[in-house]
Amino acid sequence: xxxxxxxTGFKRRLYHLLLWAISIGFFSPxxxxxxxxxxxxxxxxxxxxxxxxxxxxxxxxxxxxxxxFTKELMNSIFMSLSAVIIxxxxxxxxxxxxxxxxxxxxxxxxxxxxxxxxVPAAAVVxxxxxxxxxxxxxxTYSGMILFxxxxxxxxxxxxxxxxxxxxxxxxxETALVNGGSRMHIIFRVVMPxxxxxxxxxxxxNIIFVWNEFLFNYIIGGKQTATxxxxxxxxxxxxxxxxxxxIATVTTFYSVPLIILIxxxxxxxxxxxxxxxxxGEV
Amino acid sequence: MRGWLRxxxxxxxxxxxxxxxxxxxxIVWNLIPLFWLVGLSFYKYVLVTGEPLKFMGLANxxxxxxxxxxxxxxxxxxxxxxxxxxxQTFFGIILGFIFWDSKDLxxxxxxxxxxxTPMIIAPLASGSFFRIMYDPVFGILNYFxxxxxxxxxxxxxxxAWAFPSVLIxxxxxWTPFMMLMTLAALGSxxxxxxxxAEVENLSWYRxxxxxxLPHGKFILMLGILLRTIDSFKSMDIxxxxxxxxxxxxxxxxxxxxxxxxxxxxxxxxxxxxxIIALLIAISFTSIYLHVFRKKEAAE
Numbered sequence: 001x002x003x004x005x006x007x008t009g010f011k012r013r014l015y016h017l018l019l020w021a022i023s024i025g026f027f028s029p030x031x032x033x034x035x036x037x038x039x040x041x042x043x044x045x046x047x048x049x050x051x052x053x054x055x056x057x058x059x060x061x062x063x064x065x066x067x068x069f070t071k072e073l074m075n076s077i078f079m080s081l082s083a084v085i086i087x088x089x090x091x092x093x094x095x096x097x098x099x100x101x102x103x104x105x106x107x108x109x110x111x112x113x114x115x116x117x118x119v120p121a122a123a124v125v126x127x128x129x130x131x132x133x134x135x136x137x138x139x140t141y142s143g144m145i146l147f148x149x150x151x152x153x154x155x156x157x158x159x160x161x162x163x164x165x166x167x168x169x170x171x172x173e174t175a176l177v178n179g180g181s182r183m184h185i186i187f188r189v190v191m192p193x194x195x196x197x198x199x200x201x202x203x204x205n206i207i208f209v210w211n212e213f214l215f216n217y218i219i220g221g222k223q224t225a226t227x228x229x230x231x232x233x234x235x236x237x238x239x240x241x242x243x244x245x246i247a248t249v250t251t252f253y254s255v256p257l258i259i260l261i262x263x264x265x266x267x268x269x270x271x272x273x274x275x276x277x278x279g280e281v
Numbered sequence: 282m283r284g285w286l287r288x289x290x291x292x293x294x295x296x297x298x299x300x301x302x303x304x305x306x307x308i309v310w311n312l313i314p315l316f317w318l319v320g321l322s323f324y325k326y327v328l329v330t331g332e333p334l335k336f337m338g339l340a341n342x343x344x345x346x347x348x349x350x351x352x353x354x355x356x357x358x359x360x361x362x363x364x365x366x367x368x369q370t371f372f373g374i375i376l377g378f379i380f381w382d383s384k385d386l387x388x389x390x391x392x393x394x395x396x397x398t399p400m401i402i403a404p405l406a407s408g409s410f411f412r413i414m415y416d417p418v419f420g421i422l423n424y425f426x427x428x429x430x431x432x433x434x435x436x437x438x439x440x441a442w443a444f445p446s447v448l449i450x451x452x453x454x455w456t457p458f459m460m461l462m463t464l465a466a467l468g469s470x471x472x473x474x475x476x477x478a479e480v481e482n483l484s485w486y487r488x489x490x491x492x493x494l495p496h497g498k499f500i501l502m503l504g505i506l507l508r509t510i511d512s513f514k515s516m517d518i519x520x521x522x523x524x525x526x527x528x529x530x531x532x533x534x535x536x537x538x539x540x541x542x543x544x545x546x547x548x549x550x551x552x553x554x555x556i557i558a559l560l561i562a563i564s565f566t567s568i569y570l571h572v573f574r575k576k577e578a579a580e
Contacts, residue, residue, distance in 0.1 A: 015382075019380060026453070093302065096299060097297075101296035118510050119514075122536070123554070124314075126551050127315065130317055150311070153307075157303065213404070269461060
């Protein structure tokens, strides 16, 4: 930006200090959460807070001895991966068609897909609940996975169509002239060029399914419960709030996402705006 | 076999074939439930009582518009959206400008990861966690407040404090998003124009209104719209922290819908409410696309 030359080294360092203070400020509730997860329940409840304490991994070990938690964690991993893989593949094919052939009704379908993203979850859950009860899909893995895939599709189609639009039609034409089949074009010519779009769609759908709570709570069952559902149910046992449990689960469950965002930061913008805004921060 | 394969290659068939999986998803999970929803909204249908469906015409909608509870939750929702999205936009833009010149920040990637964390972790996790930070007896926030002001605030348990307390958590979660959008908007301003403004020695507000905003305004508008829509949808965070309570102090429209459907099992009424929410969402979508097209046209 302008004016860099005018600033002295000291001012610059002060500026960097400010930026870091802001960053840590935003993160501080999570730091507190991590600290709590390393304390025993008595230590968490001690006020004034125990700043000097011997960290213990007791809570984490206890967590993995809970049968429910390991099962919920497996569910979270399994369902988010399978739903997202289905969604991205299916959306990629559709996005190719929308981008290249522009079949009749493309605009309408794109609009309807986007609307799906804008509807409050509580409004979607009512008819889905009725459908799932009637069809007997409640609490089944396939029911949950297909539902999550459906929920990830609008977003993926939007992102991928934007990226495929950005790949020149010339590539398709050249390959056709050289005798390449459409399948060859779709998977070998276009797909490698929209890798960033695929990654963005993948990451953001994973985050969505990983964090999703309401639908699993309503249309899932004991079998298919993910960690957020387990967390909601385990917050209090009787009248006592499970402080150590909350701190440990939230920390443990957030770490993979924080790592993901660290490595894939440049896809954050594309993902959060479903492809309508691009560029790096 | 050959002929079949060749048909597959023919764009006339291929274009539809590629859409089939998405359309199946769309029909089974969107269209059928939607028709169901529209149909049910004309009926009285309470799940647990086992009463048969009773056709009511528009009575469900009539009831909604005459119910105090729903107007109350609609106005709470709008307050939540306006104050929440407003605060997030305000702070986000300020932070965006502060971080504009941060390209040479040491460990910038780590710093940005720390800032963006609130918006990507599960709302259920942050909600549960703030619940224990807000605790009147053992919570860390009340420890500091007792130390400074000598009083204890029951953040989530008193009807005066519950709404602002939830709003604060929402703002913590989503200010980083508006900051991200501001950074993107600022990044879209061509360097040459900024340098020209520097050479011309333009005043800061001329730079803002003649150089920065003409390029960045659409991205900012998309950001504000997304925040509006998403905070209109807020659900998980309130569900964990207060479940709409105490009383209905934090009962936004999503929670009302949830309570109608899954506490009262009044599916007819809930469907009618869902349709109203759907229409609001569709109008938001149209506005969003309108801005998006304008942005595309401007580029």
